[in-house]
Amino acid sequence: MKILIVTRSDIQGGAARAAYRLHKSLLNQDVNSQMLVQDKKSDNFKIIVHEKKSTQYFNKLRPFIDTIPGRFYKNKTKTLFSPSWFGFSNIVDKINDINPDIVHLHWICSGMISIEDLVRIKAPIVWSLHDMWAFTGGCHYDEECNLYISNCGTCKVLGSNKENDLSRKIFRRKEKAFSKIDNMTIVGLSKWLSDCAKNSTLLQGKKHINLPNPIDTSVFKPFDKENSRELWDLPKGKKLVLFGAMDATSDPRKGFKELSKALTQLRCNDLEFVVFGSSEPENSQKLGFKTHYLGHLHDDVSLVTLYNAVDIVVVPSIQENLSNAIMESLACATPVVGFDVGGNADMIEHKKTGYLTEPFNTQDLANGIDWVLNTENYDELCENAREKVLREFDSKVVSQQYIELYNDILSNENLEIKKI
Numbered sequence: 001m002k003i004l005i006v007t008r009s010d011i012q013g014g015a016a017r018a019a020y021r022l023h024k025s026l027l028n029q030d031v032n033s034q035m036l037v038q039d040k041k042s043d044n045f046k047i048i049v050h051e052k053k054s055t056q057y058f059n060k061l062r063p064f065i066d067t068i069p070g071r072f073y074k075n076k077t078k079t080l081f082s083p084s085w086f087g088f089s090n091i092v093d094k095i096n097d098i099n100p101d102i103v104h105l106h107w108i109c110s111g112m113i114s115i116e117d118l119v120r121i122k123a124p125i126v127w128s129l130h131d132m133w134a135f136t137g138g139c140h141y142d143e144e145c146n147l148y149i150s151n152c153g154t155c156k157v158l159g160s161n162k163e164n165d166l167s168r169k170i171f172r173r174k175e176k177a178f179s180k181i182d183n184m185t186i187v188g189l190s191k192w193l194s195d196c197a198k199n200s201t202l203l204q205g206k207k208h209i210n211l212p213n214p215i216d217t218s219v220f221k222p223f224d225k226e227n228s229r230e231l232w233d234l235p236k237g238k239k240l241v242l243f244g245a246m247d248a249t250s251d252p253r254k255g256f257k258e259l260s261k262a263l264t265q266l267r268c269n270d271l272e273f274v275v276f277g278s279s280e281p282e283n284s285q286k287l288g289f290k291t292h293y294l295g296h297l298h299d300d301v302s303l304v305t306l307y308n309a310v311d312i313v314v315v316p317s318i319q320e321n322l323s324n325a326i327m328e329s330l331a332c333a334t335p336v337v338g339f340d341v342g343g344n345a346d347m348i349e350h351k352k353t354g355y356l357t358e359p360f361n362t363q364d365l366a367n368g369i370d371w372v373l374n375t376e377n378y379d380e381l382c383e384n385a386r387e388k389v390l391r392e393f394d395s396k397v398v399s400q401q402y403i404e405l406y407n408d409i410l411s412n413e414n415l416e417i418k419k420i
Contacts, residue, residue, distance in 0.1 A: 001406060002032045004098055004123075006091075006113075007106035009039040010047045014324045015107035015130035018189075018213040022104075022128075022402065023047075025214045025395035029403060036095065038062070038112045048098075062086060062111025069166055070138070075159025078252055080140040082109035082133060083170055092120045102126055102406050109133060109140075115173045124183040124409050128211075129193050131321055134186070135174075135200035137167030141253060141319045148200045151175075174202050185409060187211050189322040190343020209405060212322055212346065214398035217390055219300050220307075220331035222382075228309035234292060235272060239373050241289075242310040242334075244276035244297075244325060255316030255339070262316070262365035263287045268373070274310055307332035312354075312372050316365060320344055327393055330354075330385040335378075337368040347393075351375075353385040 005023050009016040019035070023046070026033035033046065040049040069083045070076060091113055095103055105127040118125070131140040137152030145156040147167075154160055155167035178184070185207045188194020194210040197203045229236050243259055263273065266288070273291040280293040297303055307313065313329040313336045320342040327347055329336050336354040338344045339361075348354040355368035372381065391397075 001102075001403075001410070002100045003034070003102050003104055003406065004095060004100035005033060005035045005104045005106065006095065006108060007035065007037060008108060008110050008112045010035055010037045010042050010044065012039065012041050013107070018130065018324060019106040019128070021214050021216065021395065022399065025216070025399035026402065028395070029399050031399075031403060031406075034098065034100070036091070036098070038091075038110070048094075066109070066111035070158065073158040073160060073166070077143065077157050077159065079143055079157045080109075081138045081157050082140065083138055083166065084109055084111075084113065084115050086111045086114060092117045096120070096122050099123075101410055104128065106130060115170070115177050119177050119180045121181075124185070125181065126185045126187060126405065126409070128187040128189060128213075129197060129321070130189065132193070132196060135197055135202040137169075137171035137174075139167070144319070148196075148202070151201060171202070178202055178206075183409070185209065185405070187405075189213055190346050192342045192346075193321050211401055211405065212393055212398060213324070213327065214395035215327050215331055215389060215393050216395045217331050217393075220304055220328050220389075222333040222386065223304060223308040225308055228305045231305050232292075232294070232309050234274065234309055238270050238272045239268065240272055240274055240310040240312075241369060241373075242274045242276070242306065242313045242329075243316070244274075244278075244294075244313075253318050255318055258318070258339075258360060258362050258365065259314055259316040260287055261362040262369065263289060265363055265366040266370060268370070271373070274306075276306060303328055304332060307334050310334060312337060312369060314338065314365070314369060315344065317341065317344075318360070322346060327389060331389040331393075333382040333386040335372050335381045335385055337365065337372055339365070347388065349384070349388065351381075353381065353388050 005019055007016055007019040011017055011020050023033050023035050035047040037049050040047055066086045070081045100123050103121050103123045103125050107130050132142055133140045136142055136148045139157040143156050152171040153163040153168035155165055186197050186203055188197050188210045189212055191210055198208050271289050273287055273289045276294040276297050279295045307329045313334055315323050315326050315338040322343040326336050336348050338348055339359045340356040341359050348356050350356040355372050357364040357368045
């Protein structure tokens with residue numbers, strides 16, 4: 001079985017890291033897996049990238065070029081919006097030359113593949129949805145407008161009041177392209193996103209399955225708390241609350257504003273706050289607690305020691321698919337508090353592996369942090385968190401589920417060929 005995982009980057013960004021973990025777990029199961037990326041950061045020889053020096057500089061411009069149509073909308077929100085009109089010129093030719101049994105798409109925006117190019121892929125397609133982009137008119141999260149259920153237009157993310165705006169045009173392009181792709185299986189990484197895709201106009205007629213990302217629990221595992229705090233120069237006698245994400249404090253969807261408000265409602269003298277994924281802002285907010293800004297982390301070992309150094313991780317995202325941070329934290333036996341939105345409930349079991357709060361209720365978020373930090377069964381929470389990941393998200397468990405999916409697709413494909 002020859003699987004080609006296609007995603008913009010191999011290890012930079014949450015979706016890339018999840019795709020890379022699947023790639024490694026498939027290799028460990030003796031599956032012939034390769035990755036094709038636009039932006040390669042690792043030295044893994046199984047990862048293929050466009051090598052021509054004449055195009056390398058131009059490829060760096062592709063993400064910017066792809067954003068040009070959206071720049072005409074001056075009231076656009078900070079939510080990512082991808083027109084995907086400017087594809088990586090020969091990537092589909094490269095895919096077809098590799099001739100895989102299955103092409104497994106992940107995050108393919110930022111000028112990597114145009115919508116129209118998808119039609120030219122010859123092999124059956126599996127598409128893991130890391131956000132809502134595949135079934136919207138261009139936004140990666142819809143800010144709860146729900147217009148993907150009809151046909152987009154008057155896009156909230158674009159700040160548009162016109163029905164026939166850019167989002168409607170992109171929606172029509174996807175509608176035309178997807179109608180020409182027969183063998184495409186949609187993987188919703190969370191139950192929430194899987195349900196959204198099933199109910200969408202663009203993808204409701206496709207095959208759907210809910211499968212999570214895998215995580216290597218031999219890497220993400222419990223480690224001595226005191227040693228972890230020494231490594232990060234964090235205080236040993238304090239309760240530490242961790243918050244982190246890509247652009248942790250600047251992306252409104254990550255919920256830093258809501259978390260900041262919740263922290264002001266906490267009454268705890270021995271608590272300190274830790275932030276990764278962001279350096280200290282020039283005009284940092286007064287959170288009421290000493291705050292340690294750790295900046296961007298670039299390797300799993302740093303993440304593992306950090307999750308083990310703290311007492312609790314808070315993920316206050318406004319919309320969330322299947323958070324890497326939640327899964328990584330639970331694997332390290334550190335409980336998580338988050339709003340009951342998106343795929344959070346797939347991993348956080350209320351008062352069992354953490355605390356699920358009423359969406360956007362900052363008082364309840366504060367209550368959840370306080371409960372986890374002070375509950376008598378804190379050690380049991382930690383054990384439950386680890387066991388949850390071992391049972392449902394471990395790379396050996398999840399990779400086998402993907403292998404079964406691939407085999408099922410190929411069996412049906414061979415059956416169709418015999419019928420013809």
